[in-house]
């Protein structure tokens with residue numbers, strides 16, 4: 001049974017299953033190459049899996065996704081070095 005687009009109801013749905021030797025991926029200011037991340041909705045390991053609508057561009061899948069490991073790295077980088085100091089400053093000490 002063919003699926004239809006959740007946005008435009010078109011049946012022009014493309015399924016991509018690819019084996020990937022080198023996956024370059026970027027999000028926010030992070031960039032990484034190597035294996036396909038398994039927490040970004042595009043497969044994982046050495047496999048890329050995409051399903052999208054060729055009519056409107058809508059990507060199919062379960063979204064929103066939880067924060068990925070790459071994004072968590074970004075959050076860590078932006079955390080203040082000394083949270084206690086910042087909290088004391090905010091208290092007026």
Ligand SMILES: [Zn+2]
Pocket residue numbers: 005006007008009010053054055056057058
């Ligand atoms: Zn569509």
